[in-house]
Amino acid sequence: MEKPVFTVGERVEKLCITCNEVRGHVVVSVTKRGQISRVSCPKCGERSAFKSNATTDANAKRSTAKAGAPYDRTRTYRTGQAMMHPTFGLGEVTKVIEPCKIDVLFADRMRRLIHSVQPQE
Ligand SMILES: [Zn+2]
Structure with missing residues (x-):
C-alpha cells in the first residue's frame, strides 16, 4: 500500500497545543511526495509542523459531537x-x-x- 497523498486544504486531525485539544486542522503545505509538512488550526490560527508519525490515521474520522x-x-x-x-x-x-x-x-x-x-x- 502506498502512503496516502495529501493536498493543501485537506483536513487532518491533530492536537493543537494552543487550544489543547485534538481537532480538525487544515493542511497548508505538503512535500513533493504528498506528505503533510505544515497544518493550520482553524480555531486559533496557529500554524505548526505536522509529524507524520502522530495522528495520521486518515481513516479514523472522528465525528464531531455537535450536530449542525x-x-x-x-x-x-x-x-x-x-x-x-x-x-x-x-x-x-x-x-x-x-x-x-x-x-x-x-x-x-x-x-x-x-x-x-x-x-x-
Ligand atoms: Zn488551535
Whole structure:
C-alpha cells in the first residue's frame, strides 16, 4: 500500500497545543511526495509542523459531537458554527472571508461556500 497523498486544504486531525485539544486542522503545505509538512488550526490560527508519525490515521474520522443545522445559503454564519451540508456532511465554519463567503471545514477538506444570500424575487 502506498502512503496516502495529501493536498493543501485537506483536513487532518491533530492536537493543537494552543487550544489543547485534538481537532480538525487544515493542511497548508505538503512535500513533493504528498506528505503533510505544515497544518493550520482553524480555531486559533496557529500554524505548526505536522509529524507524520502522530495522528495520521486518515481513516479514523472522528465525528464531531455537535450536530449542525442543514446548510442554508440564505443564512448568515459566524465562525465556529456547525452545519450539515447535503453533499459534504458535517462542517464547521472556520472563517468569514467576505460578507457572502465562508470557509467551512468538512470531514475531508476545507471548502468555500456562500452564505447570507438574499433570496431572488
Ligand atoms: Zn488551535
